[in-house]
Amino acid sequence: MFSQRIEGLRPSPIRAILDVIDRPGMISFAGGLPATDTLPQLSGVVPASTLQYGPTEGEPELRAAVSRQLRGLGVDAPPDRVMILSGSQQGIDLAAKLFVDPGTPTAVEYPTYLAALQVFRFYGARFVDLADPDSARTALAYVVPTFANPTGACASDAERDRLAARCLRDGTVLFEDDPYRDLVYDTCDRTPIAARMGGSSWIYQGSFSKTFAPGLRLGFIAASDDLFDRLVMVKQATDLHTSRLSQHIVLDAVTDPGWGARLDRLADFYRSRRDVFDDALTRHFGDLATWETPRGGLFFWLHLTRNVDTRGLLDAAIERGVAFMPGEEFSPDRPSIGTMRLNFSHADTDQTDRGLGILADLLRS
Ligand SMILES: Cc1ncc(COP(=O)(O)O)c(C=O)c1O
Structure with missing residues (x-):
């Protein structure tokens, strides 16, 4: 064992x-x-x-x-x-x-x-x-x-x-x-x-x-x-x-009596970030990808409608000021081509909208 x-x-x-x-x-x-x-x-x-x-x-x-x-x-x-x-x-x-x-x-x-x-x-x-x-x-x-x-x-x-x-x-x-x-x-x-x-x-x-x-x-x-x-x-x-x-x-x-309330506030905060992200995704990625709205956690997982290896996009995205995680990296072998992991907890509403717009432009081009 x-x-x-x-x-x-x-x-x-x-x-x-x-x-x-x-x-x-x-x-x-x-x-x-x-x-x-x-x-x-x-x-x-x-x-x-x-x-x-x-x-x-x-x-x-x-x-x-x-x-x-x-x-x-x-x-x-x-x-x-x-x-x-x-x-x-x-x-x-x-x-x-x-x-x-x-x-x-x-x-x-x-x-x-x-x-x-x-x-x-x-x-x-x-x-x-x-x-x-x-x-x-x-x-x-x-x-x-x-x-x-x-x-x-x-x-x-x-x-x-x-x-x-x-x-x-x-x-x-x-x-x-x-x-x-x-x-x-x-x-x-x-x-x-x-x-x-x-x-x-x-x-x-x-x-x-x-x-x-x-x-x-x-x-x-x-x-x-x-x-x-x-x-x-x-x-x-x-x-x-x-x-x-x-x-x-x-x-x-x-052990503070306020711990439970802190967790509730945190969930409320991230729920609204998730919703903002979901709306922005629908605007920018509606024809580019499919995804399920996560019921918790910190990530959206996108399946692109075209079979693009997103590792090839990362350098160009970073050059334009946007970072993301190519989904291909998350499998030990046979990478899941055409997937992206996008974190929604860190960026604010304006950054989310601009960042997703830039990523969508890159994918289209
Ligand atoms: C699934 C999973 N396990 C473990 C960790 C590590 O977390 P920690 O900061 O507690 O080391 C992470 C961090 O992102 C994670 O996503």
């Missing part, structure tokens, strides 16, 4: 000791901890202990807050099986380290998140299309079922059930990546697939990048009992732990 590199992995004895040194009265000659008195005083901002080394799994209060949220979604994630990540991108790296050797069959959606492909490719994954019914049994199935990157698609309840059943039947580890679930503009099925994996192996991760601040680099991961400790060990060997300062800031935000 696991990659060869995991065979030699042992828990770090230093990390185990660091876990106990915060106990009252403990005298520590272990570890290389700076004297707490020497740490910078960010007066009134954070307690000095926040600037000391911390536990690999993350701050207990933040793990508990994430656990509450996940259990509310039906995911079997007690606090001791939640780990805070240095961005959810790190979760992809940890999972790939845990499972992927050169040549390991790894199932992904076609198209899928570009930077996940980059990580899996780095460890030598052999990609298999999740939609291919004849695909060989794979160790791992990586999916973004809710407001996917790049397509914005949201899997139905039936599709989620089917994938869970398939993973259970084939002994495939489900790896569900869910950074967009709170950016929801219209109702749709969003119950995690991980909530349907009773008794089998799964990894579920989320992020505070889209709902709070990407620069803090904060995400979280939860996993079934058979996987969690190994993920912790891999993180130990990767970065010891996630920034405690970032965790402190996010803990304050998510």
Whole structure:
């Protein structure tokens, strides 16, 4: 089940000791901890202990807050099986380290998140299309079922059930990546697939990048009992732990009584950006492309009516001051020709109108 590199992995004895040194009265000659008195005083901002080394799994209060949220979604994630990540991108790296050797069959959606492909490719994954019914049994199935990157698609309840059943039947580890679930503009099925994996192996991760601040680099991961400790060990060997300062800031935000209202306001804001974008697309791209209005997330996924490889348009678009992502890049092989990913969260109304006008002109010429 696991990659060869995991065979030699042992828990770090230093990390185990660091876990106990915060106990009252403990005298520590272990570890290389700076004297707490020497740490910078960010007066009134954070307690000095926040600037000391911390536990690999993350701050207990933040793990508990994430656990509450996940259990509310039906995911079997007690606090001791939640780990805070240095961005959810790190979760992809940890999972790939845990499972992927050169040549390991790894199932992904076609198209899928570009930077996940980059990580899996780095460890030598052999990609298999999740939609291919004849695909060989794979160790791992990586999916973004809710407001996917790049397509914005949201899997139905039936599709989620089917994938869970398939993973259970084939002994495939489900790896569900869910950074967009709170950016929801219209109702749709969003119950995690991980909530349907009773008794089998799964990894579920989320992020505070889209709902709070990407620069803090904060995400979280939860996993079934058979996987969690190994993920912790891999993180130990990767970065010891996630920034405690970032965790402190996010803990304050998510435990604030106004957090739910903040998510609602965010969804309202992006819903109106999505609608503005949809209208502008209809004006400029009505005869050039087809698309489905995304019910959440941050992207429109366009299928051009003509078979143009949009990678060839990028330089000219950038020269005219507009950037976009050619859709061809998002599949590990056999690029989906004639597709574009357009983000609608960043540009304002005027920029959206001008940018789409320029792109449409380019395509016409
Ligand atoms: C599907 C998906 N997973 C993971 C990430 C990484 O997010 P983070 O900022 O939490 O590392 C992204 C970022 O865009 C994403 O789209």
